[in-house]
Amino acid sequence: MDTQNLVARLNSSGLLRSQCLIGGKWTEAYDGKTIPVHNPATGDVLVNVPCMGGQETNDAISVAYEAFLSWSKLTAAERSKRLRKWYDLLMANKEELGQIITLEQGKPLKEAIGEVNYGAAFIEFSAEEAKRIYGDIIPSPLADRRLLVLKQPVGVVGAITPWNFPLAMITRKVGPALACGCTVVIKPSELTPLTALAAAELALQAGIPPGAVNVVFGNAPEIGDALLASRQVRKITFTGSTAVGKKLMAGAAQTVKKVSLELGGNAPCIIFDDADLEVAVRGALGTKFRNSGQTCVCANRILVQEGIYEKFAIAFSQAVQSMQVGEGFTEGVVQGPLINEAAVQKVESFVKDAVSKGAKVLLGGKRHSLGMTFYEPTVIGDIKNEMLIARNEVFGPVAPLLRFKTEEEAIRIANDTDAGLAAYVFTENVQRMWRVSEALEYGLVGVNEGLVSTEVAPFGGVKESGLGREGSKYGMDEFLEMKYVCLGNMSSS
Numbered sequence: 460m461d462t463q464n465l466v467a468r469l470n471s472s473g474l475l476r477s478q479c480l481i482g483g484k485w486t487e488a489y490d491g492k493t494i495p496v497h498n499p500a501t502g503d504v505l506v507n508v509p510c511m512g513g514q515e516t517n518d519a520i521s522v523a524y525e526a527f528l529s530w531s532k533l534t535a536a537e538r539s540k541r542l543r544k545w546y547d548l549l550m551a552n553k554e555e556l557g558q559i560i561t562l563e564q565g566k567p568l569k570e571a572i573g574e575v576n577y578g579a580a581f582i583e584f585s586a587e588e589a590k591r592i593y594g595d596i597i598p599s600p601l602a603d604r605r606l607l608v609l610k611q612p613v614g615v616v617g618a619i620t621p622w623n624f625p626l627a628m629i630t631r632k633v634g635p636a637l638a639c640g641c642t643v644v645i646k647p648s649e650l651t652p653l654t655a656l657a658a659a660e661l662a663l664q665a666g667i668p669p670g671a672v673n674v675v676f677g678n679a680p681e682i683g684d685a686l687l688a689s690r691q692v693r694k695i696t697f698t699g700s701t702a703v704g705k706k707l708m709a710g711a712a713q714t715v716k717k718v719s720l721e722l723g724g725n726a727p728c729i730i731f732d733d734a735d736l737e738v739a740v741r742g743a744l745g746t747k748f749r750n751s752g753q754t755c756v757c758a759n760r761i762l763v764q765e766g767i768y769e770k771f772a773i774a775f776s777q778a779v780q781s782m783q784v785g786e787g788f789t790e791g792v793v794q795g796p797l798i799n800e801a802a803v804q805k806v807e808s809f810v811k812d813a814v815s816k817g818a819k820v821l822l823g824g825k826r827h828s829l830g831m832t833f834y835e836p837t838v839i840g841d842i843k844n845e846m847l848i849a850r851n852e853v854f855g856p857v858a859p860l861l862r863f864k865t866e867e868e869a870i871r872i873a874n875d876t877d878a879g880l881a882a883y884v885f886t887e888n889v890q891r892m893w894r895v896s897e898a899l900e901y902g903l904v905g906v907n908e909g910l911v912s913t914e915v916a917p918f919g920g921v922k923e924s925g926l927g928r929e930g931s932k933y934g935m936d937e938f939l940e941m942k943y944v945c946l947g948n949m950s951s952s
């Protein structure tokens with residue numbers, strides 16, 4: 460694929476935006492500073508974009524506040540219609556959006572288009588759910604009173620998102636926020652801002668009013684500080700690292716904002732002796748190698764019971780070996796590059812640590828001959844839960860296998876972490892499915908299934924993996940305040 464031609468084509472489609480969006484206006488940084496956006500597969504600069512900071516963010520907050528005053532007053536039906544239109548436009552442009560995702564993030568085009576379907580589904584779901592934000596009427600203990608509960612939008616939302624799902628991490632925040640009547644200032648990752656800008660362009664085309672969706676990026680800490688300090692921003696919703704999430708949570712205390720956090724995971728994937736081997740291999744492959752291992756719900760530790768360990772290790776390694784690695788536009792490729800050099804170095808250091816402590820590389824274990832940030836799909840056996848790779852998210856295409864004997868031991872190892880986002884269990888025993896699912900200290904559990912994310916189910920973690928839920932009817936509450944109204948002097952006679 461000729462990248463330059465593709466960039467030129469996307470440019471003429473009007474979707475490849477290279478300025479930030481404030482109050483409906485495409486805007487440069489006030490001091491003219493720019494930063495490059497790279498194609499991780501080639502290292503080429505795709506385009507230069509503004510490097511914004513606190514001043515631009517404060518302006519984006521002001522226009523979002525102005526827009527909130529009118530957007531929140533629209534009927535739910537009207538907000539729903541515009542969200543539905545945005546969904547239609549996202550779907551109508553899914554090839555182009557997929558191409559932008561592959562260009563700036565590296566994932567294979569088919570997977571990128573899959574992300575567009577998944578990401579757009581949050582907008583569709585939000586359009587539908589906008590009409591179902593019900594209040595309540597409470598039977599009054601006093602005859603002359605009527606007690607009501609109203610649900611109202613929290614206000615301006617600051618949405619900070621990572622690079623691994625450049626579209627879906629935005630739509631699962633912005634969809635429900637807009638549906639509830641909130642307006643947003645989005646701060647996408649500086650590594651993947653182009654998808655966010657394309658989505659924002661389509662939001663404008665859909666009739667989402669100027670100022671309701673703003674996009675700024677550049678100096679992340681400065682932008683974060685401005686969002687945190689503002690009294691007009693009433694909610695921070697964040698997906699990213701646990702370290703940054705903790706900083707944001709502490710910062711939000713200044714003005715006591717609502718906070719939702721989707722932070723790092725350390726997902727166990729437990730394969731019991733009684734698992735269906737084929738189902739377990741397929742499931743573990745899906746959850747481990749999606750997006751080259753760069754998702755927070757990727758299996759980080761594959762716990763395999765001793766009776767099935769050897770058989771699983773062989774079948775799994777064979778399946779991993781057949782995965783084609785390469786640039787995301789090449790037909791048949793299922794593993795793209797890692798996002799940057801730092802990501803590869805992290806993977807290398809974890810593999811080195813594991814091997815130095817007795818783990819055995821069963822497949823891969825080094826950089827790919829393609830160079831750049833490509834890494835060989837890797838399987839490592841004899842991992843111990845004390846090793847770095849089992850304590851931290853590897854965020855790369857490395858599958859560490861840990862051996863265990865009993866169900867109790869598997870649960871103990873699985874829960875022996877500060878993280879609590881996703882866990883996976885493979886077993887054919889129905890009682891065990893229930894027992895283990897209930898015992899796992901995780902927000903999501905996949906039983907005989909490695910891909911569990913959907914817009915209709917609540918996504919989120921426990922422990923240090925975060926606060927709040929995204930998607931589903933439960934995700935709407937994150938953007939709503941409850942107001943109790945007591946009507947007095949209501950005697951009927």
Ligand code: ADP
Nearest residue numbers: 620621646647648649679680683698699700703
């Ligand atoms: P990752 O390792 O996945 O990049 P980060 O937590 O570093 O995770 O990044 C997630 C998002 O948080 C990105 O948009 C990044 O720019 C942003 N970010 C990083 N540091 C800060 C900060 N101090 N304040 C606000 N946002 C930040």
